[in-house]
Amino acid sequence: MTIFSKIIKGEIPSYRIAENDRFYAFLDIFPLVKGHTLIVPKVETDKFFDVADDLLQEWLLFAKPIARAIEKAIPCNRVGLSVVGLEVPHAHMHLVPINSADDLNFTRSKLKLSPEEFRGIQESILAQL
Structure with missing residues (x-):
């Protein structure tokens, strides 16, 4: 069982943004920028392109209102989408508020935010859904 499955099951706490019967969206606890959100399917599949076609389609439609x-x-030019998949063997997409392409550079240092900052970001995004 991956860490994402444990988050989905509530075994590990998360800052939930949205959920339905097939997907779970939550704030990345090691964000590139404030508002960095992960969306994972509830079915564990290691690689993004191994996900069933119908699920891939639904995934983007689920992500659209969240983005x-x-x-x-979050003040930004747009929300970027990235699929890297090296950190956790459970397909996931990153929605990242960006102002430049460098905001999607996963090799740079991650932000360290307090629980209060995470809750504030979560509340701000939820207020827009």
Whole structure:
């Protein structure tokens, strides 16, 4: 069982943004920028392109209102989407508020935010959904 499955099951706490029967969206606890959100399917599949076609389609439709909410809640030019998949063997997408391409550079240092900062970001995004 991956760390993401444990988060989905509530065994590990998270800052939930959205959920339905197939997907779970939550704030990345090692964000590149404030508002960095992960979306994972509830079914464990290691690689993004091994996910079933219908699930891939639904995944983008699930992500769309979340991306719009992030864009309204966090000052940015747009919300970038990235699929890297090296950190956890459970397919996931990153929605990242960006102002430049460098904001999607996963090799740079991650932010260290307090629980209060995470809750504030979560509340700001939820208010836009």
